Every structure is written in structure tokens, then in C-alpha cells.
Amino acid sequence: MDTETIASAVLNEEQLSLDLIEAQYALMNTRDQSNAKSLVILVSGIELAGKGEAVKQLREWVDPRFLYVKADPPHLFNLKQPFWQPYTRFVPAEGQIMVWFGNWYGDLLATAMHASKPLDDTLFDEYVSNMRAFEQDLKNNNVDVLKVWFDLSWKSLQKRLDDMDPSEVHWHKLHGLDWRNKKQYDTLQKLRTRFTDDWQIIDGEDEDLRNHNFAQAILTALRHCPEHEKKAALKWQQAPIPDILTQFEVPQAEDANYKSELKKLTKQVADAMRCDDRKVVIAFEGMDAAGKGGAIKRIVKKLDPREYEIHTIAAPEKYELRRPYLWRFWSKLQSDDITIFDRTWYGRVLVERVEGFATEVEWQRAYAEINRFEKNLSSSQTVLIKFWLAIDKDEQAARFKARESTPHKRFKITEEDWRNRDKWDDYLKAAADMFAHTDTSYAPWYIISTNDKQQARIEVLRAILKQLKADRDTD
Amino acid sequence: MDTETIASAVLNEEQLSLDLIEAQYALMNTRDQSNAKSLVILVSGIELAGKGEAVKQLREWVDPRFLYVKADPPHLFNLKQPFWQPYTRFVPAEGQIMVWFGNWYGDLLATAMHASKPLDDTLFDEYVSNMRAFEQDLKNNNVDVLKVWFDLSWKSLQKRLDDMDPSEVHWHKLHGLDWRNKKQYDTLQKLRTRFTDDWQIIDGEDEDLRNHNFAQAILTALRHCPEHEKKAALKWQQAPIPDILTQFEVPQAEDANYKSELKKLTKQVADAMRCDDRKVVIAFEGMDAAGKGGAIKRIVKKLDPREYEIHTIAAPEKYELRRPYLWRFWSKLQSDDITIFDRTWYGRVLVERVEGFATEVEWQRAYAEINRFEKNLSSSQTVLIKFWLAIDKDEQAARFKARESTPHKRFKITEEDWRNRDKWDDYLKAAADMFAHTDTSYAPWYIISTNDKQQARIEVLRAILKQLKADRDTD
Numbered sequence: 001m002d003t004e005t006i007a008s009a010v011l012n013e014e015q016l017s018l019d020l021i022e023a024q025y026a027l028m029n030t031r032d033q034s035n036a037k038s039l040v041i042l043v044s045g046i047e048l049a050g051k052g053e054a055v056k057q058l059r060e061w062v063d064p065r066f067l068y069v070k071a072d073p074p075h076l077f078n079l080k081q082p083f084w085q086p087y088t089r090f091v092p093a094e095g096q097i098m099v100w101f102g103n104w105y106g107d108l109l110a111t112a113m114h115a116s117k118p119l120d121d122t123l124f125d126e127y128v129s130n131m132r133a134f135e136q137d138l139k140n141n142n143v144d145v146l147k148v149w150f151d152l153s154w155k156s157l158q159k160r161l162d163d164m165d166p167s168e169v170h171w172h173k174l175h176g177l178d179w180r181n182k183k184q185y186d187t188l189q190k191l192r193t194r195f196t197d198d199w200q201i202i203d204g205e206d207e208d209l210r211n212h213n214f215a216q217a218i219l220t221a222l223r224h225c226p227e228h229e230k231k232a233a234l235k236w237q238q239a240p241i242p243d244i245l246t247q248f249e250v251p252q253a254e255d256a257n258y259k260s261e262l263k264k265l266t267k268q269v270a271d272a273m274r275c276d277d278r279k280v281v282i283a284f285e286g287m288d289a290a291g292k293g294g295a296i297k298r299i300v301k302k303l304d305p306r307e308y309e310i311h312t313i314a315a316p317e318k319y320e321l322r323r324p325y326l327w328r329f330w331s332k333l334q335s336d337d338i339t340i341f342d343r344t345w346y347g348r349v350l351v352e353r354v355e356g357f358a359t360e361v362e363w364q365r366a367y368a369e370i371n372r373f374e375k376n377l378s379s380s381q382t383v384l385i386k387f388w389l390a391i392d393k394d395e396q397a398a399r400f401k402a403r404e405s406t407p408h409k410r411f412k413i414t415e416e417d418w419r420n421r422d423k424w425d426d427y428l429k430a431a432a433d434m435f436a437h438t439d440t441s442y443a444p445w446y447i448i449s450t451n452d453k454q455q456a457r458i459e460v461l462r463a464i465l466k467q468l469k470a471d472r473d474t475d
Numbered sequence: 476m477d478t479e480t481i482a483s484a485v486l487n488e489e490q491l492s493l494d495l496i497e498a499q500y501a502l503m504n505t506r507d508q509s510n511a512k513s514l515v516i517l518v519s520g521i522e523l524a525g526k527g528e529a530v531k532q533l534r535e536w537v538d539p540r541f542l543y544v545k546a547d548p549p550h551l552f553n554l555k556q557p558f559w560q561p562y563t564r565f566v567p568a569e570g571q572i573m574v575w576f577g578n579w580y581g582d583l584l585a586t587a588m589h590a591s592k593p594l595d596d597t598l599f600d601e602y603v604s605n606m607r608a609f610e611q612d613l614k615n616n617n618v619d620v621l622k623v624w625f626d627l628s629w630k631s632l633q634k635r636l637d638d639m640d641p642s643e644v645h646w647h648k649l650h651g652l653d654w655r656n657k658k659q660y661d662t663l664q665k666l667r668t669r670f671t672d673d674w675q676i677i678d679g680e681d682e683d684l685r686n687h688n689f690a691q692a693i694l695t696a697l698r699h700c701p702e703h704e705k706k707a708a709l710k711w712q713q714a715p716i717p718d719i720l721t722q723f724e725v726p727q728a729e730d731a732n733y734k735s736e737l738k739k740l741t742k743q744v745a746d747a748m749r750c751d752d753r754k755v756v757i758a759f760e761g762m763d764a765a766g767k768g769g770a771i772k773r774i775v776k777k778l779d780p781r782e783y784e785i786h787t788i789a790a791p792e793k794y795e796l797r798r799p800y801l802w803r804f805w806s807k808l809q810s811d812d813i814t815i816f817d818r819t820w821y822g823r824v825l826v827e828r829v830e831g832f833a834t835e836v837e838w839q840r841a842y843a844e845i846n847r848f849e850k851n852l853s854s855s856q857t858v859l860i861k862f863w864l865a866i867d868k869d870e871q872a873a874r875f876k877a878r879e880s881t882p883h884k885r886f887k888i889t890e891e892d893w894r895n896r897d898k899w900d901d902y903l904k905a906a907a908d909m910f911a912h913t914d915t916s917y918a919p920w921y922i923i924s925t926n927d928k929q930q931a932r933i934e935v936l937r938a939i940l941k942q943l944k945a946d947r948d949t950d
Contacts, residue, residue, distance in 0.1 A: 014881070014882065014883045015883070017883035018882045018883035021883060021886045025886075052779045052780050052781070055780050056772075056775065056780065059785070060772065061883075063886050063887075064768070064785070064787045064817070065787045065788075065789045066789075069780055069784070069785070070784075071779075071780040071781040071782075071784075072781065073781060101780050101781060102781065165742075167746070267640075271642070293539070297531075297535065300531065304527040304546075305527050305530050305531065305544055305546040305576050306527070306546040306547065306548060306576060306577065307546075309544070309545075309546075310534070310539070310544070312539045312540045313540075314540045314541075317794065318793070318794075319792065319793075319794050342539070406489070407489065407493045408489045408490070408492035408493035408496060408536075411496045411500075411538050412538075
């Protein structure tokens with residue numbers, strides 16, 4: 001380059017840095033606004049194409065306090081967790097930028113290259129479409145995703161290896177790949193073209209251009225903060241309300257066999273869950289006072305607290321609201337055993353819909369998002385068992401009053417609970433739509449009428465046994 | 476029990492539940508107040524003494540939305556992490572209650588019972604005193620700690636095993652302990668008496684009494700929310716300010732050898748850190764514009780981003796402020812390799828002291844807390860390398876002005892940076908005290924004068940090599 005070209009390159013570089021920093025601050029200012037978002041940048045590519053250098057250069061150009069870089073060696077796919085599980089805990093909050101140097105595509109490639117039984121193309125493509133659906137869900141929930149592949153031709157790669165200090169070569173054999181092996185290079189290139197058509201491809205040949213193009217792609221992504229749609233395009237088709245939500249049988253007199261049956265079932269449920277080598281997730285939804293706590297108590301009766309976790313879901317905190325609504329559930333699904341949720345991710349299509357905390361577009365989109373989430377879990381050796389505990393409105397009123405007159409139960413009942421009763425029909429409608437859209441083969445709903453508390457507990461336990469068996473049979 | 480006794484027991488139980496719930500709400504209301512705290516309950520004990528049942532019963536009595544139970548099987552001690560590492564991520568925020576069913580004492584017992592080479596008493600006691608110091612630090616930082624041991628005599632334990640459903644007995648052989656083995660029982664009892672003198676010991680003999688006593692201990696702990704002391708009892712002894720912080724040599728003209736020396740050193744540093752099987756933590760503090768960013772850039776020059784993490788520490792968020800100040804650093808020390816901090820936990824005794832964000836009592840106590848924190852890391856195969864980058868006040872002003880006149884560097888300089896200059900002497904005093912109290916054999920400070928930027932970078936790299944070697948030699 002002549003002196004003039006160099007001077008202009010320096011100027012461009014300074015302008016780019018300035019633009020990036022301004023875009024970063026603008027992104028931060030979207031926090032809690034109607035165009036809020038965070039940005040995730042997935043970086044993958046050929047070794048020595050310079051992705052590491054480009055990320056380091058990016059760090060020089062931006063305000064590093066608000067750029068987070070996460071760079072891990074690949075996680076080979078683990079049959080007991082969805083591909084997103086190692087990452088979701090780190091999904092950035094609105095206003096933040098995260099570079100994921102290790103990411104699910106890196107894991108996919110590593111798994112495909114290393115598995116004793118290679119992934120066939122169909123399975124590979126299935127993973128890719130699953131990943132794209134997940135990314136679309138992230139985008140819809142204000143986490144923008146930019147994917148950048150750093151490419152390098154075989155010839156240039158070999159030249160760079162030739163030029164390298166011999167003491168450094170070992171490092172680039174990491175993760176079991178040998179970049180001197182042409183066949184392996186070709187396989188990798190062939191595999192990655194199965195997913196990179198919606199990626200930014202950056203040629204690693206020219207260092208300056210590479211760094212510039214990478215930063216420019218990020219700048220463009222940062223600057224794109226559109227207002228989030230609130231109104232749905234189409235009129236919503238309300239599902240009919242199932243009879244089981246409105247018609248209740250009169251409670252039976254106490255069944256003499258209740259205690260012995262309960263004892264038998266709690267033991268069977270504990271044994272079945274304990275001996276199952278899959279994860280078990282049990283989800284409870286239902287009107288207030290329908291007996292979720294009582295049912296959970298019986299499920300864990302014969303278990304030791306080291307065998308399970310119970311999450312009682314309250315209103316989200318601010319730092320949770322700044323991330324996708326599934327985030328606080330993703331991070332509660334890390335344990336290996338039995339996880340019970342007293343209220344769940346279905347809050348999105350129940351309380352958030354009814355109370356207007358989620359927009360029309362958000363809750364209407366959530367059914368498909370939740371189905372994909374549950375399908376991912378179910379495909380990763382997790383048995384999902386979902387309960388709706390139904391109660392009739394008069395019985396609820398009676399239980400509310402009983403709670404109010406019992407000092408140590410009064411905390412369970414607030415003004416808000418009485419106000420929610422005024423929206424009874426809205427909750428019924430929301431529940432009906434939820435069943436219509438999320439009662440899937442891999443995660444069916446069990447709707448249990450709880451006017452008869454004892455009968456309901458028995459039915460919950462039987463449903464768990466049934467679902468553990470059903471899911472096993474279809475495996 | 477006769478009818479009257481039963482009636483009175485039920486009444487007591489209801490009152491206890493009510494008291495617990497009220498104490499929970501009162502605890503929640505301490506959030507962000509001058510008597511704020513959270514409560515951690517460490518639960519351990521003899522198998523079948525009923526700790527699991529007591530925890531389940533507790534969950535029935537309280538508002539379960541604000542009680543979190545974490546119950547893991549023991550982690551055998553890992554030489555590469557301090558005993559608190561598996562737990563600290565879960566330290567509750569002010570207002571919250573956490574039951575730790577698996578905890579560091581459980582890990583200590585498991586390690587002592589299982590290690591191929593048993594821990595000798597001296598080492599065991601050292602662990603215990605380390606744990607107690609850690610708990611005291613938690614308490615001082617508003618995380619109250621209650622420790623409860625559930626005990627059961629050998630005779631009762633054997634009787635419970637006799638009475639058990641044979642299909643369940645296997646469960647109680649978990650974690651490699653055999654509760655039918657009298658010798659093992661005696662060893663465990665002997666070991667645990669080495670630490671349980673400050674525990675609540677609950678006899679597991681009588682179920683109701685056991686549950687009641689456990690809840691009662693928690694109630695007492697919940698109700699204890701004293702105002703936090705702010706004023707220190709003694710007058711603070713200011714350390715003299717070291718000359719190196721105030722006397723600077725004139726920068727040398729550019730050294731012709733700088734580039735080749737830098738190149739050699741960046742390579743040596745990368746190799747040394749990469750080949751070291753210990754973790755490396757590099758911490759930067761110093762006045763604004765002293766060149767922390769530039770130094771970090773050179774340290775990672777020859778590394779790939781997958782080999783290190785850089786944390787640029789900004790002001791804490793609200794959810795971080797509700798936990799001990801070390802919490803956000805604990806959770807950033809999970810990686811296995813190289814972690815670099817641009818600003819650190821020393822913020823407690825620098826900016827928080829100078830700006831009054833920490834009380835006198837808090838920052839004066841922090842030196843010892845930080846030393847213990849670093850000692851724990853250092854004892855767990857982590858090399859700590861701490862830098863203070865020193866600059867003189869005029870040179871800083873010149874750099875501030877240069878930043879202001881460079882558009883893409885203007886973000887690095889704000890009104891606040893100029894205001895901080897007015898407190899220059901306060902920062903010098905704080906730094907002097909910091910050196911006086913935290914320059915330890917296991918984590919010494921390297922004070923680097925940075926008026927000469929190039930020289931400073933060379934010195935930083937040399938110091939890293941030196942400390943890696945020094946720490947290796949004393950191992």
C-alpha cells in the first residue's frame with residue numbers, strides 16, 4: 001500500500017471503531033424499550049483463517065466492557081441434553097453482545113467428524129433445521145443471531161502451516177482434527193456447506209479485509225433494531241373449551257382404600273422415576289387452589305431431596321425479563337434427575353396472555369416455541385409429564401375462604417387471587433388454546449379434575465406411571 | 476398422645492408455620508435495607524436420621540416460592556478448585572433462603588471417607604478452619620449461615636434399617652457408605668465431631684420433634700437481622716504511599732529492540748501459560764488511562780481466544796449488589812484455563828472505598844477476605860498475578876486529552892474520569908493500603924510504572940513469566 005492508501009485505511013478503521021461504539025451504546029439504550037435486543041455472534045471456520053485474530057481486533061475496536069466473548073472447545077453431543085443446553089445459560093440480556101466462538105455448529109461439526117458412527121446426512125440436516133428453528137425463536141425473542149464463517153482455501157491453509165513456527169503447530173491439531181489432511185479438509189468443507197448458506201462467509205486470505213468485513217457485519221447487525229410487532233396479522237381462532245374444564249363431578253365420600261392406594265402409588269412412582277435412566281420433568285399448571293402443592297408433596301413422598309429439585313415459579317425479576325422468557329427455565333434444567341415445576345413456561349400463554357404482559361404476537365407465537373423446546377428435551381432422553389389441575393369456580397371460592405380463615409395459609413391467598421377470579425373465563429380460554437396447541441405426542445397434557453382432592457392425587461400418580469411407560473414404549 | 480396433646484401439637488404446628496412465613500416475608504423486606512440478609516442452611520447428618528423428611532416438612536410450612544433447596548450428591552474434593560467453587564454460583568440474594576443439603580462439609584466427609592489416601596487429622600482440621608473462615612466472610616457479607624447436623628444412634632439406625640422395605644435398602648448404601656458397618660459409623664461420628672461444635676445437633680429419634688426443632692432453628696435464624704455496623708471501632712492506620720506511585724522516570728526514547736523483545740516475550744508468555752497445567756488468573760488494577768487494555772492485548776497476542784477469557788468489570792448490576800461483592804468474581808472463575816480481569820475484586824477497597832459505596836467496616840474487613848479468597852485459589856493450583864499500573868497525574872491528563880480529541884477513543888473518557896482525578900490522592904492512599912494488606916507470598920503485587928508505555932508492556936510480560944516460575948518453585 002502507498003502512504004495515501006495506508007492513511008485512508010487508518011481513517012476508515014477509526015471511523016469503523018467509532019461507528020461500532022456508537023452502535024453499541026444505541027443497542028444498550030434499547031433496554032426495556034419496544035425495540036430492545038441483544039446480539040449473539042456465532043463464529044466458526046477453518047483453522048488459521050483468522051477468526052481468533054478477528055475477534056481480538058473486534059475487542060480493540062469496541063467498548064470491551066459491553067462485549068462478551070465465550071470461546072470453548074467443542075462439546076461433543078451428549079445424548080442427554082439438547083444441543084443448546086451448554087449455551088443457554090449464557091444468552092445475553094438486552095443491550096449486550098456475545099461472541100460465541102464455540103457454538104452448536106462447532107459441536108455438530110466436531111460430533112460429525114469424531115463420532116465412531118458418523119452422522120448420516122439426514123440426521124445432520126435434521127440437526128441443522130433444528131438449530132435454525134432455535135435461532136429463529138431466539139430472534140423472535142429479541143436475541144438477534146449473526147453467523148460468521150471464516151473460510152480459507154486448502155492452498156492458503158497449507159502455506160500458513162508451512163510458515164508457522166514449528167513449536168506452534170501442535171496447537172492447530174487440537175480437537176482431533178489434522179489440518180494437513182486434505183481428505184479431512186474436504187469432508188469438513190462439504191459438511192459445513194450443508195448449513196452455511198445463511199451465514200456471512202468471510203475469506204481469511206487478507207487479514208485487514210477479514211477483520212474489517214467481520215466488524216462491518218457486526219455493525220450492520222447492531223444497527224438493526226426494529227420495533228417489535230405487537231398486533232397479530234390474523235384474527236385468533238379461539239379453541240372450544242373442553243368439557244372437563246367446566247363440568248365437575250361431585251366429590252366422593254372418603255374412600256376407605258385411599259390411604260393404602262396412595263401408599264402403594266407413591267412407592268411405585270418413586271421407584272419408577274428413580275430407576276429410569278432418563279431425566280424426568282413434571283410440570284404443573286392450573287387455577288389457584290387447585291392443589292398443585294398437595295400433588296407435588298405426594299410425588300416426592302418416597303424420594304430423598306437429593307433425588308429431585310422443585311422449582312416454584314414466581315413473577316420474573318428484571319434481569320430475567322431482559323432475556324427470552326424460556327431463559328429462566330433453560331437454566332433450571334441442568335440437573336440430571338427429577339425436576340418438578342410448580343407453574344412453568346406456560347405462564348407465557350396463560351397469565352402473560354390474560355394480563356397483557358405478553359403481546360398478541362408473543363403469546364400466539366409461543367405455542368410453537370414451547371413445542372420445539374419440549375420436543376428438544378424429549379429427544380434428549382427427558383420424559384415430560386404435564387398436568388393441568390382443574391377446579392370449579394365455586395370450589396375455588398370455598399378453598400380461598402378456607403385459606404383466609406387459616407392464619408398459616410393466608411399467605412397463599414391475596415387480593416390478586418380474587419381479582420384473577422374475575423378473569424376466570426379468560427383463563428379458561430387461554431387453557432383451552434394451550435391444550436389445542438401444545439398437547440403433543442411427546443408431551444401430552446394430563447387434565448385432572450381436583451374437586452375431589454384425594455381422587456386427584458391418585459390420578460396424578462397414575463398419570464406419571466402411565467407417561468413413564470408410554471414414553472418408554474415409543475422410544 | 477391423648478387427644479388434648481394432639482390438638483395442642485397441631486396448634487403449635489400451625490403457629491410455627493405462620494411464624495416461619497411471617498419471618499420469611501420480613502426477611503424479604505430487608506432487601507436493599509441496612510439490615511439486609513439472606514440465609515443459607517447447611518444440612519448434613521447420619522443417613523435415615525430424617526434430614527430429608529425435615530426438609531420436606533419445612534417446605535410444607537413455609538412459602539415455598541421463597542425457599543430454595545439444593546440437594547446434590549457429594550463432590551469429592553477436586554485439587555483444581557476451592558471447596559466453595561461448586562456452591563458459590565448459587566449463593567442466595569438478599570431476602571432469599573437456601574437449604575444446602577449437599578455442602579462443603581458433606582464433601583469433606585465424603586473425601587475423608589473415600590480418598591485412597593485418607594486425610595490426616597491436621598489436614599482435615601485445616602479444611603474445617605478454612606470453611607469456618609469462609610462462612611464468617613459470608614456472614615459478614617449478609618449471608619447468614621446456619622448449620623444443622625441430624626444425628627442418630629447406631630442402635631436406632633440399625634433398627635430403621637431392619638424396619639425398612641428391603642427394596643429400599645440399596646438407596647441407603649449410596650455414595651459408597653455402608654450404614655450396616657459399625658466401624659464406618661464410628662469413624663464418621665468421630666470425624667464429624669471435629670467440626671460440629673458450632674452446629675445445631677438435632678436428634679433424629681423422634682420424627683415430630685426433629686422436624687419441629689429444625690424449623691425452630693431456622694425461625695430463630697430468620698428473625699435475626701441486625702443492623703449492619705458501618706463505623707469501624709478503631710481509627711484506621713493509613714499505610715505510607717510507596718515512592719513508585721508518585722515518582723516517575725521520564726519515558727525513554729523508542730527502544731530499537733522493543734519490537735523484537737515484545738515478539739519474543741509474547742511468545743514466551745503464551746507458551747508458558749499454555750503449557751502450565753495450573754489455572755492462571757491475571758488481575759489488572761490502576762488509575763484510568765494507565766494502559767490496562769494495551770497490556771492485556773499483548774498478553775493474549777499469541778493466544779487463541781479459546782484459550783482464555785477476559786472479563787472487563789463494569790459497575791455491578793442490582794442483582795449482583797444483593798450478593799457478597801465476591802460473588803460476581805466467584806462465578807467468573809469456572810473456566811479451566813487463563814482468566815484475565817480488567818479491574819477486579821479490589822474495587823471493594825479502591826473505588827468502593829473512595830466513593831463511599833462500601834462502608835468503613837466493609838472495606839476495612841475486605842483485605843482479609845480477599846486474602847483468604849486468593850489463598851484458597853492459590854492452594855487449588857491457580858497462579859494469581861496481580862498488576863497495579865501506575866501513572867503520573869500529568870501524564871494521565873495528557874492521555875485523557877488525547878482520548879478526547881480522538882473520536883473513536885472518546886468513549887473511554889467521561890466526566891466521571893475527570894472527577895476521579897480530583898480524588899487522586901484518595902486513590903493513592905487506597906492503593907497504598909491495598910499493597911500493605913494484600914501483597915502476599917502467594918499473590919504478590921507487581922507495581923508497574925507506565926509513563927513509558929513500551930517499557931511497561933515489556934515489564935508486564937516479564938512479571939508473568941517470573942510469577943509462573945516463582946509459584947512453580949514454591950509448590
